[in-house]
Amino acid sequence: MATREVDPIDGLMVDVVGPWASEKHQRLSEYIRLASGARKVFVPPKGTGGASYIELFSASGRSVIEGTSTYIDGSPLVAYKAAHASGVRFSELHFNDIDQEKTDALDQRIRALGGAAVVHNKPVDLAIDDIVYALNPSGLHFAFLDPYNLEYLSFDIIEKLARFKHMDMLVHVSVQDLQRNLDRYSVQGGVFDKFEPDWRKRVNPNQAIAPFRAALMEYWLGEIRKLGTMPAQGVELVVGSKGQRLYWLMFVAAHDLAQKLWSAVRNPGGQRDMGF
Ligand SMILES: C[S@@+](CC[C@H](N)C(=O)[O-])C[C@H]1O[C@@H](n2cnc3c(N)ncnc32)[C@H](O)[C@@H]1O
Numbered sequence: 001m002a003t004r005e006v007d008p009i010d011g012l013m014v015d016v017v018g019p020w021a022s023e024k025h026q027r028l029s030e031y032i033r034l035a036s037g038a039r040k041v042f043v044p045p046k047g048t049g050g051a052s053y054i055e056l057f058s059a060s061g062r063s064v065i066e067g068t069s070t071y072i073d074g075s076p077l078v079a080y081k082a083a084h085a086s087g088v089r090f091s092e093l094h095f096n097d098i099d100q101e102k103t104d105a106l107d108q109r110i111r112a113l114g115g116a117a118v119v120h121n122k123p124v125d126l127a128i129d130d131i132v133y134a135l136n137p138s139g140l141h142f143a144f145l146d147p148y149n150l151e152y153l154s155f156d157i158i159e160k161l162a163r164f165k166h167m168d169m170l171v172h173v174s175v176q177d178l179q180r181n182l183d184r185y186s187v188q189g190g191v192f193d194k195f196e197p198d199w200r201k202r203v204n205p206n207q208a209i210a211p212f213r214a215a216l217m218e219y220w221l222g223e224i225r226k227l228g229t230m231p232a233q234g235v236e237l238v239v240g241s242k243g244q245r246l247y248w249l250m251f252v253a254a255h256d257l258a259q260k261l262w263s264a265v266r267n268p269g270g271q272r273d274m275g276f
Pocket residue numbers: 021056057058059060061063073074075076096097098099102122123124125146147148152
């Protein structure tokens with residue numbers, strides 16, 4: 001295995017990311033800040049269900065921006081610190097990554113901050129069952145799903161999470177991946193068959209790339225709505241420094257506050273507090 005870069009602060013490995021990672025983290029952090037009022041209702045002394053944070057593709061908790069010596073927090077640390085700063089911490093943290101060096105580093109980093117996480121080191125399709133088994137059905141949960149590509153974002157995962165009454169999800173969908181691998185993913189038994197089973201019944205693959213991609217996403221959003229959980233209107237498109245379309249961030253939740261929360265996250269200059 002190639003030598004991995006380490007963070008000069010703690011000597012543990014880091015992920016290497018593009019400069020746009022910070023934008024994703026900013027939205028994550030803002031959402032967690034805005035949702036502090038909701039968490040408060042679920043954690044003691046008001047509530048008993050607890051408020052959990054879940055990442056199935058967590059990485060190591062620290063990253064270096066490619067080609068620079070700029071080190072930034074990864075999403076698990078961003079989330080942990082945002083909740084802490086809001087005054088309403090998560091009562092449970094569940095992390096998973098297939099790479100053990102990353103999960104070991106993340107575990108140590110969360111401990112160094114004074115936290116304690118349940119850290120899994122499994123392929124996502126196994127980790128999801130362990131994690132949902134551990135969740136309190138009457139808790140408030142927030143899952144950030146941030147895979148490198150669509151290959152591991154099977155619909156099954158979203159379905160299992162959506163069974164919880166109070167489950168919010170922020171899902172990263174790679175536009176580049178969809179663009180580059182459309183042909184490969186759409187073959188029989190390919191990635192789309194897991195990402196959105198039965199898509200063939202509703203989406204015609206014999207059309208130009210742009211409408212095909214749009215139809216696939218529409219179908220996916222429709223299937224999520226059928227689970228009783230609602231994708232927020234307007235999916236956030238994050239673009240790269242040269243204007244290239246990189247990924248969509250989609251917020252999904254069953255409760256009415258989703259639209260409000262997400263629109264506040266999308267318009268950082270707009271509403272700053274959800275007024276719980
Ligand atoms: C985009 S990175 C996550 C970055 C992180 N959310 C952040 O912003 O700091 C995706 C992670 O998924 C992990 N991964 C890849 N395949 C996986 C699988 N099948 N199951 C679980 N984790 C996987 C990779 O090791 C990688 O750390």
